[in-house]
Amino acid sequence: MSDRFPMPMPFGWFCIGYSDELAVGDVRNIHYFDRDMVLFRTESGRVGLTHPACPHLGAHLGHGGTVQGESIRCAFHHWQYNTEGVITDIPYASRIPPKWEGKPCLKTYPVCEKNEVIWAWYHPEDAAPDHDVIELDEMRNPAWTERQRFEWTFDSCPQEIAENGVDVAHFKYVHRMEAVPEGETTYEGHIRRSKVSGSRTVTDEAGNAHEVESTVQVVQNGAGQKWVRFTGMMEYVLQPLVTPINDATVEVRFIYLHQPYAAGSFEAMGMEAAIESTNGQRGLEGDIPIWHHKFHLRNPVLCDGDGPIMRFRKYFSQFYFGGPYPGEGGLPSDLEAVAGTSSAAK
Numbered sequence: 001m002s003d004r005f006p007m008p009m010p011f012g013w014f015c016i017g018y019s020d021e022l023a024v025g026d027v028r029n030i031h032y033f034d035r036d037m038v039l040f041r042t043e044s045g046r047v048g049l050t051h052p053a054c055p056h057l058g059a060h061l062g063h064g065g066t067v068q069g070e071s072i073r074c075a076f077h078h079w080q081y082n083t084e085g086v087i088t089d090i091p092y093a094s095r096i097p098p099k100w101e102g103k104p105c106l107k108t109y110p111v112c113e114k115n116e117v118i119w120a121w122y123h124p125e126d127a128a129p130d131h132d133v134i135e136l137d138e139m140r141n142p143a144w145t146e147r148q149r150f151e152w153t154f155d156s157c158p159q160e161i162a163e164n165g166v167d168v169a170h171f172k173y174v175h176r177m178e179a180v181p182e183g184e185t186t187y188e189g190h191i192r193r194s195k196v197s198g199s200r201t202v203t204d205e206a207g208n209a210h211e212v213e214s215t216v217q218v219v220q221n222g223a224g225q226k227w228v229r230f231t232g233m234m235e236y237v238l239q240p241l242v243t244p245i246n247d248a249t250v251e252v253r254f255i256y257l258h259q260p261y262a263a264g265s266f267e268a269m270g271m272e273a274a275i276e277s278t279n280g281q282r283g284l285e286g287d288i289p290i291w292h293h294k295f296h297l298r299n300p301v302l303c304d305g306d307g308p309i310m311r312f313r314k315y316f317s318q319f320y321f322g323g324p325y326p327g328e329g330g331l332p333s334d335l336e337a338v339a340g341t342s343s344a345a346k
């Protein structure tokens with residue numbers, strides 16, 4: 001575990017790429033969750049995600065491996081494995097070793113494709129997924145044709161980023177905007193939903209003022225899937241995708257989805273401004289310098305103006321294997337650890 005974060009990587013479904021970036025026949029080396037993995041797409045379009053070591057004599061499947069039909073073929077002796085890790089061919093053997101016939105011998109990881117994203121299930125003990133990725137209607141709606149994608153990599157962990165939404169006090173100081181209330185929030189097992197509604201006055205190009213009702217709905221489904229649905233002058237969906245590369249570095253992707261707006265229209269300009277502000281200082285890029293260096297304190301000193309940070313942490317703690325988090329395991333307060341004060345002074 002990293003010195004800055006007292007928790008391990010959470011388990012969950014995480015984005016490991018976009019579906020349209022993996023063509024039929026592609027074999028890719030990827031590194032997330034502190035693991036090297038091999039990602040490939042078969043001729044019928046299935047996605048496979050495996051450990052890189054060929055179970056035969058250990059060649060790296062991502063170096064010289066090729067897709068053959070529904071299998072990946074190792075470059076060394078041409079053994080082939082399907083997406084379940086079962087041997088499908090050994091070109092020079094009279095039969096597949098009986099012990100492994102029909103049984104996986106290459107290690108594979110759960111993977112699925114939804115919302116134009118390839119998702120991998122990460123669990124430190126390789127436990128099976130306990131929930132599914134949720135499909136978004138807008139992603140399948142043919143009228144919602146516009147997508148814009150952005151990407152950042154920096155030192156942080158999924159919880160720090162997720163927690164930002166309930167840290168109501170930082171909006172004024174980091175993002176130079178009014179405090180954003182948490183809104184109506186519900187917690188249901190691994191799903192958290194929040195909704196904020198409001199109205200504001202917008203002036204159009206002709207100088208006419210309009211009162212615009214808007215809502216922002218946020219849904220978090222496990223540690224790795226989240227989306228934000230905006231309605232108002234423009235309607236759009238943002239999928240913020242946060243994937244741990246290791247226990248102290250993340251890759252963040254933002255994908256915005258919206259209906260087409262006529263070039264130069266008020267809505268098109270509004271959309272551009274919304275994206276710029278969500279990515280920029282009023283959004284993610286305002287937070288990155290803080291996240292990149294901050295510590296995660298298990299026992300922060302909070303005040304009455306802070307948001308429901310500890311409630312959110314209780315929710316997120318369910319995504320850590322081998323908890324407890326936040327701990328009651330007799331650990332000293334991290335403030336004591338940071339300040340070097342003795343526990344007797346408490």
Ligand code: FES
Pocket residue numbers: 054055056057058059074075076077078079
């Ligand atoms: S090491 Fe892969 S086929 Fe022999």
Ligand SMILES: [Fe+2]
Pocket residue numbers: 164170174175283286287
């Ligand atoms: Fe923020």
